[in-house]
Amino acid sequence: MREQFAITHPPDFEPAMARDAARRSLVRALAKGGIESAQIDARVLLCAALGIDHADLVRNPDCPLGPGAAAVAFFAARRLKREPVSRIIGHRDFWRARFKIGPAVLDPRHATEALIEAVLDYAARSPRENWRILDLGTGDGRLLALVKPALSTPVEAVAVDFSPAMLQAAGTRFAGDSSVTIVSHNLDHPLPALGKFDAVVSSFAIHHLVHERKRVLYGEIHELLNPGGVFCNLEHVDSPTQRLHEEFLHSIDCTLETEDPSNKLLDLETQLRWLREIGFADVDCHWKWRELALMVGRRL
Numbered sequence: 001m002r003e004q005f006a007i008t009h010p011p012d013f014e015p016a017m018a019r020d021a022a023r024r025s026l027v028r029a030l031a032k033g034g035i036e037s038a039q040i041d042a043r044v045l046l047c048a049a050l051g052i053d054h055a056d057l058v059r060n061p062d063c064p065l066g067p068g069a070a071a072v073a074f075f076a077a078r079r080l081k082r083e084p085v086s087r088i089i090g091h092r093d094f095w096r097a098r099f100k101i102g103p104a105v106l107d108p109r110h111a112t113e114a115l116i117e118a119v120l121d122y123a124a125r126s127p128r129e130n131w132r133i134l135d136l137g138t139g140d141g142r143l144l145a146l147v148k149p150a151l152s153t154p155v156e157a158v159a160v161d162f163s164p165a166m167l168q169a170a171g172t173r174f175a176g177d178s179s180v181t182i183v184s185h186n187l188d189h190p191l192p193a194l195g196k197f198d199a200v201v202s203s204f205a206i207h208h209l210v211h212e213r214k215r216v217l218y219g220e221i222h223e224l225l226n227p228g229g230v231f232c233n234l235e236h237v238d239s240p241t242q243r244l245h246e247e248f249l250h251s252i253d254c255t256l257e258t259e260d261p262s263n264k265l266l267d268l269e270t271q272l273r274w275l276r277e278i279g280f281a282d283v284d285c286h287w288k289w290r291e292l293a294l295m296v297g298r299r300l
């Protein structure tokens with residue numbers, strides 16, 4: 001194997017580690033991983049993970065990484081898997097705010113807007129004084145941070161994920177916001193007792209579960225919705241043919257070799273059928289582009 005294709009593991013990044021020491025460690029790891037632009041990539045990734053600019057990095061080289069250490073490690077691991085820097089640190093401005101784009105998410109603007117519209121449509125039809133929303137596989141809480149202010153009533157939210165880095169990122173985002181509870185839970189296992197919800201949302205998360213668990217989870221979601229409650233699942237679904245799958249990968253600058261091995265893609269039709277069989281009403285696909293689809297259903 002040529003050196004440039006060697007797979008290396010990201011170094012440890014502790015909160016007490018100084019910024020410049022982390023930068024040098026990251027340069028070494030990326031270079032060892034065969035990434036030619038290791039110097040510049042390390043600087044760009046470090047600054048993005050810490051939310052600082054280059055001038056700040058130069059001015060304060062001894063400043064500890066602090067809570068941003070987890071994000072540095074997360075970014076390093078992704079770059080070592082050859083994910084483009086632009087996607088790792090990608091930002092888009094929409095819905096009047098700036099949000100980070102998650103792994104394997106292209107530009108979720110239209111998809112996410114469709115999901116928010118589905119929640120708002122439902123809110124207009126079923127007005128409530130207070131809302132309880134559950135976000136499954138919340139990541140850094142990007143989706144909840146969009147949905148909450150879009151509703152005109154007070155919202156209590158529960159955000160579930162199992163990744164320590166993502167839980168930390170969500171904790172940072174919602175620090176000081178007592179209306180959001182962050183729960184560490186592996187969705188491979190039955191949902192814990194979280195109470196009832198008016199809306200359950202999920203974005204690009206459930207496709208990481210095996211198919212049998214997807215179906216059981218959909219049933220659990222149905223049970224924890226209040227009557228009239230809505231389930232909006234923005235999901236990475238399977239293509240109808242291998243050629244379409246490869247075209248999709250190509251369109252996101254990915255290949256069969258580099259696609260996320262943890263994906264367990266299932267076609268849209270099967271999932272819509274399952275939702276109907278479970279008892280969801282008005283089940284439909286509200287938005288779709290290739291392998292990205294928004295499924296919506298209501299509890300009667």
Ligand SMILES: C[S@@+](CC[C@H](N)C(=O)[O-])C[C@H]1O[C@@H](n2cnc3c(N)ncnc32)[C@H](O)[C@@H]1O
Nearest residue numbers: 102137138139161162163186187188203205208
């Ligand atoms: C592609 S990210 C999407 C994050 C966020 N929903 C968004 O749209 O920006 C997928 C998320 O699902 C979480 N996830 C994957 N498998 C999970 C599991 N078994 N249990 C809990 N969370 C999981 C990952 O940690 C990650 O945060």
